[in-house]
Amino acid sequence: MKAVALTAYPRTLSRRGGSKKLRAQGRIPAVIYGGKTTAQSLEFNNIEFTNLINHSVSETLLVDLSITGESAKRLALLQEVQHHPLTGKVLHVDLHQVQEDETVTVTVPVETTGEPIGVKSGGGILQHTLLKIKVRALPRNLPESIIIDVSGLEAGKAIHIGEVVAPSGVEILGKKEAVVVKVAEPKKEVEAVAAEGATPAAGAVEMIKEKKDGDAKAAPAGKADEKKPAEKKK
8 A cells, every 4th residue: 555645733722622623723633643652642734634535545544644843754544534424524533653564454445346247147236245354464565445356256146255365465354254245136036936935825815715705606595595485375
């Protein structure tokens, strides 16, 4: 993963209510931790940081962090980006400082390439069961995403974590049998199977109906015999 340049500033307002005031000034409160240094409160320019996120494949980013007042840059991962639940605006950022030779674990998005055979000629539907996968690697070996070729995937078939080919220097984590993507069977075939299973029940209803019809025809004859007037004595 290529590290992108990002500039941060020491936090100016850190007391109670400081974060709210920072956001009102167009800044984003942040904190960096990890490494051999203690956690440090920072802040970002809202426009600069939001543009960086919007133009990235995901929010899992490796950054060359320049902090105003410090001569050396820091290598860090965006550990968490908190968003407002309604507006989507960035509220807070957590960064994890890492070393070049330190193995780290992150979650990256899953992308597919190609059109599955099961969709193209079988009428199936491609379904993404896992949208993200955990990977482990050195910081600069981390992939921005895991790309899976689904061209040969037939209807009713799936690709599992154990079948995903990892990029060089990357280890894919998770249960090997977990489904990542699959091609669901065409809907019409599912409906046909359901209809076949319902046939015996329909026959049972028909038999009951015929029995009732027979009883209905016999009833009037019985009633007619009961109402037949007695013959007059001569």
